[in-house]
Amino acid sequence: MTTSDVIARVDRLKVALQKLTDQQLRFIESLVVQFQRPFVKINRDLASDLIDDRTLCDFGDVLRIHHCLSKEALSKDRFEYALEQTLNLCGIPAVLAPSRTNRGHDITIRGVRCSLKTQANKSIKEHDIHILWATCYREKDKAGHPARLLSCL
16 A cells, blocks of 8 residues: 555545544544554464464454453454454455354365364463464365365464
Protein backbone atom coordinates (compact mmCIF):
# COMPACT_ATOMS: atom_id res chain seq x y z
CA MET A 1 0.00 0.00 0.00
CA THR A 2 1.43 3.36 -1.00
CA THR A 3 1.59 6.44 1.21
CA SER A 4 -1.12 8.10 -0.89
CA ASP A 5 -3.36 5.01 -0.42
CA VAL A 6 -2.91 5.28 3.35
CA ILE A 7 -3.65 9.03 3.31
CA ALA A 8 -6.81 8.45 1.26
CA ARG A 9 -8.00 5.77 3.69
CA VAL A 10 -7.35 8.01 6.69
CA ASP A 11 -9.23 10.88 5.00
CA ARG A 12 -12.26 8.58 4.40
CA LEU A 13 -12.11 7.49 8.05
CA LYS A 14 -11.99 11.12 9.24
CA VAL A 15 -15.24 11.85 7.43
CA ALA A 16 -16.90 8.70 8.77
CA LEU A 17 -15.67 9.28 12.35
CA GLN A 18 -17.27 12.73 12.45
CA LYS A 19 -20.69 11.07 12.09
CA LEU A 20 -20.30 8.70 15.06
CA THR A 21 -21.84 9.09 18.50
CA ASP A 22 -19.74 9.76 21.58
CA GLN A 23 -20.05 6.11 22.65
CA GLN A 24 -19.03 4.87 19.21
CA LEU A 25 -15.97 7.14 19.24
CA ARG A 26 -14.98 5.80 22.69
CA PHE A 27 -15.23 2.28 21.35
CA ILE A 28 -13.05 3.14 18.34
CA GLU A 29 -10.56 4.85 20.67
CA SER A 30 -10.31 1.73 22.82
CA LEU A 31 -9.54 -0.36 19.72
CA VAL A 32 -6.89 2.11 18.56
CA VAL A 33 -5.26 2.09 22.00
CA GLN A 34 -5.22 -1.71 21.94
CA PHE A 35 -3.60 -1.77 18.48
CA GLN A 36 -0.91 0.66 19.62
CA ARG A 37 0.21 -1.62 22.43
CA PRO A 38 3.16 -3.81 21.56
CA PHE A 39 2.81 -7.56 21.74
CA VAL A 40 4.43 -8.69 25.00
CA LYS A 41 5.84 -11.80 23.38
CA ILE A 42 4.94 -13.27 20.05
CA ASN A 43 6.70 -16.24 18.52
CA ARG A 44 5.97 -18.60 15.70
CA ASP A 45 7.36 -21.85 14.43
CA LEU A 46 9.92 -20.65 11.89
CA ALA A 47 9.53 -23.93 10.00
CA SER A 48 5.83 -23.25 9.47
CA ASP A 49 4.64 -23.48 5.91
CA LEU A 50 1.40 -21.76 6.89
CA ILE A 51 2.07 -18.92 9.31
CA ASP A 52 4.44 -16.08 8.51
CA ASP A 53 5.12 -13.01 10.66
CA ARG A 54 2.32 -10.95 9.10
CA THR A 55 -0.28 -13.68 9.55
CA LEU A 56 0.80 -14.20 13.15
CA CYS A 57 0.51 -10.50 13.99
CA ASP A 58 -2.80 -10.16 12.14
CA PHE A 59 -4.26 -13.09 14.08
CA GLY A 60 -2.87 -11.52 17.26
CA ASP A 61 -4.85 -8.39 16.40
CA VAL A 62 -8.00 -10.50 16.07
CA LEU A 63 -7.39 -11.81 19.59
CA ARG A 64 -6.91 -8.26 20.84
CA ILE A 65 -10.22 -7.16 19.32
CA HIS A 66 -11.98 -10.18 20.81
CA HIS A 67 -10.70 -9.30 24.27
CA CYS A 68 -11.73 -5.67 23.87
CA LEU A 69 -15.27 -6.97 23.44
CA SER A 70 -15.39 -9.92 25.82
CA LYS A 71 -13.98 -11.34 29.04
CA GLU A 72 -14.83 -14.81 27.78
CA ALA A 73 -12.46 -17.20 26.05
CA LEU A 74 -12.53 -17.26 22.28
CA SER A 75 -15.00 -20.01 21.40
CA LYS A 76 -14.19 -22.67 18.82
CA ASP A 77 -16.56 -21.27 16.20
CA ARG A 78 -15.20 -17.74 16.64
CA PHE A 79 -11.64 -19.06 16.48
CA GLU A 80 -12.42 -20.90 13.25
CA TYR A 81 -14.04 -17.83 11.70
CA ALA A 82 -11.21 -15.54 12.83
CA LEU A 83 -8.61 -17.91 11.43
CA GLU A 84 -10.44 -18.19 8.10
CA GLN A 85 -10.74 -14.41 7.78
CA THR A 86 -7.13 -13.76 8.80
CA LEU A 87 -5.74 -16.33 6.39
CA ASN A 88 -7.82 -15.00 3.50
CA LEU A 89 -6.82 -11.40 4.22
CA CYS A 90 -3.19 -12.55 4.21
CA GLY A 91 -3.61 -14.17 0.81
CA ILE A 92 -3.84 -17.76 2.08
CA PRO A 93 -6.97 -19.42 0.67
CA ALA A 94 -9.13 -20.82 3.47
CA VAL A 95 -12.76 -21.97 3.58
CA LEU A 96 -14.67 -23.21 6.61
CA ALA A 97 -16.40 -26.57 6.29
CA PRO A 98 -20.03 -26.15 5.23
CA SER A 99 -21.34 -27.41 8.58
CA ARG A 100 -20.09 -26.89 12.14
CA THR A 101 -20.87 -30.55 12.74
CA ASN A 102 -18.87 -31.69 9.73
CA ARG A 103 -17.02 -34.91 10.48
CA GLY A 104 -13.38 -34.97 9.51
CA HIS A 105 -12.40 -31.36 9.11
CA ASP A 106 -13.27 -27.82 10.17
CA ILE A 107 -11.50 -25.75 7.52
CA THR A 108 -9.75 -26.20 4.20
CA ILE A 109 -6.48 -24.26 3.93
CA ARG A 110 -4.73 -24.15 0.54
CA GLY A 111 -6.79 -27.17 -0.47
CA VAL A 112 -5.83 -29.16 2.65
CA ARG A 113 -8.59 -30.23 5.01
CA CYS A 114 -7.73 -29.36 8.63
CA SER A 115 -9.28 -30.18 11.95
CA LEU A 116 -8.91 -27.32 14.43
CA LYS A 117 -8.75 -27.86 18.18
CA THR A 118 -9.23 -25.24 20.87
CA GLN A 119 -8.80 -25.23 24.61
CA ALA A 120 -10.37 -22.75 26.98
CA ASN A 121 -10.04 -23.77 30.59
CA LYS A 122 -8.79 -22.33 33.86
CA SER A 123 -5.29 -23.74 33.43
CA ILE A 124 -4.61 -21.38 30.53
CA LYS A 125 -2.32 -18.55 31.59
CA GLU A 126 -3.07 -14.98 30.55
CA HIS A 127 0.48 -14.28 29.39
CA ASP A 128 1.26 -17.68 27.91
CA ILE A 129 -1.07 -18.49 25.05
CA HIS A 130 -0.25 -21.21 22.55
CA ILE A 131 -2.21 -21.46 19.36
CA LEU A 132 -1.66 -24.78 17.66
CA TRP A 133 -3.50 -26.70 15.06
CA ALA A 134 -2.13 -29.82 13.64
CA THR A 135 -4.54 -32.36 12.21
CA CYS A 136 -4.19 -31.41 8.57
CA TYR A 137 -4.38 -34.16 6.08
CA ARG A 138 -4.60 -35.02 2.44
CA GLU A 139 -4.09 -38.28 0.65
CA LYS A 140 -1.55 -36.91 -1.84
CA ASP A 141 -0.58 -33.49 -3.06
CA LYS A 142 -0.64 -32.50 -6.73
CA ALA A 143 2.88 -33.87 -7.23
CA GLY A 144 1.84 -37.23 -5.79
CA HIS A 145 3.69 -36.81 -2.48
CA PRO A 146 2.13 -38.45 0.58
CA ALA A 147 0.23 -36.44 3.14
CA ARG A 148 2.20 -34.01 5.25
CA LEU A 149 1.43 -32.01 8.31
CA LEU A 150 1.02 -28.28 7.88
CA SER A 151 3.10 -26.81 10.67
CA CYS A 152 1.76 -23.84 12.47
CA LEU A 153 2.42 -21.39 15.29
